[in-house]
Amino acid sequence: MGLNKNKGLATLIGDMDEVYSKELGLDKNKTIQIPVEKIKINPFQPRKYFNKEALDELANSIKQYGLIQPIIVLKQKDHYTLVAGERRLRAYKMLGYENILALVSDAKEEKLRELALIENIQRENLNPIELANSYKDLIEVYEITQENLASLVNKSRAQITNTLRLLNLDSSTQKLIIEGKISQGHAKILVGLNKKDEKMITNSIIGQQLSVHDTEKIVKKIKNQETINLENDLEFETEFKELIKLLNNKNFKCKKSKKNLIIHLKNIDIIKKLKQIIEKIN
Template structure:
């Protein structure tokens, strides 16, 4: 069988391979007129000479249009400000190999110009891959609806840090005038989850930065909210949690209220300090030598400003004997 006669399998094909545009060419003008009539967009003859018309695939593909990339502009209100360069490069390679699997969503802003609602990462990767056109769903949306759809699409991503999600919720409330209840229905989260996420924005800037860097988890941050009346204490406990690798429960214990005072206040919080560089290096060396969970507890105000204690954890008697044997050497 000749190469021309061989047909591709279903896997590894983009939309360009799946749909035969030649079968859709007949009656295209009437279909195009029918589909654009509902968009209610003013025609701009000057722009029509400048941009290439999109190729409409038709109802069999869910009214997807193959729009020239030069006709599409980015959304200035895009809630996601940073895109991972490595992930974008991987997507570019995938598009070169397989094509666009999932169309982007756009709105029409003039006769032949479009603006991205969702799918900017795919759009950027398609540009980098050298594609001339990209499959797109066209939706009607005003500026407010555009922002709402972009924000909702953003919070449903899996790779966002907690502050990005909280900021998107806040914009949905302030700029789109949605309630907590409405947001919860749109994004499929409980109302309490929306409220708790928004509370993260009340944390000190230093803690929000660590959340964005993912050096502090959302669970740790939620625990710190219980002592929101004392930002200095929140930051101090955060630094301690990061340097000592405290679990969420350990942070909760430090923040726990008891008779109007936290446990940390009873132990005199001013006596706790962050580890210095020498202590961090020593801690790494101890963990390497003993192969066990070890913590350094720095203390100030006793003998000197660099005093502290070492906690060595063991799992069972055999583990204890192993550690004792290492200590004797």
């Protein structure tokens, strides 16, 4: 079921017009007007965020020049499911238009996910999170490696990896990336921080309008401090164990409780002995 994977994903990604005409059996010369209210959004659409200003511009363009490129839908029993053209459909709804020009296919619904992914992977205006989700889905749907995908979409393996890593960020940070409040340059620096530091740096980027370079310097300091703290913790543990060993050799029964040293003083002689040792230190 679905797209013929024997053709190769590269072929599909390379020419969307051919994908639509062959995979959906479309004739570009046969378009019809269909009711906007009967069109349902593709549930597999990777794009989740639509810039209102851009939609306003598109609506004004459609109002002035008409719809240049028809949307593409699949015919269902009592409705149509959108395959491509959600921005155009949203613009039509904003204008209050009742009907929209469309290319209609009666292909099976299994194609929806793959077509939406391939159609969107070519869009230059996908936000980084949408692009990351598209990469993730393509890897899963086609069972390919990051190296394969990098070759197919003409990106470096590092670019694919860095984009996918954005999905490890907190959902609130991802939302800020989607809204354009944090750039991808900022975002890739945040990957790997604990959630507390991530939130703190995110707030600083927005509140203090930090540049990518400034953000990088701050994050570097945080990571260096974590390394120093780790080294200090390791040294602390080593010295603590040595101290306990030393005290045990002096017949003091003691144990460690987190960062506390507990010495059992069972009689007056033990107390006097400990006192003498401390006085010698002074």
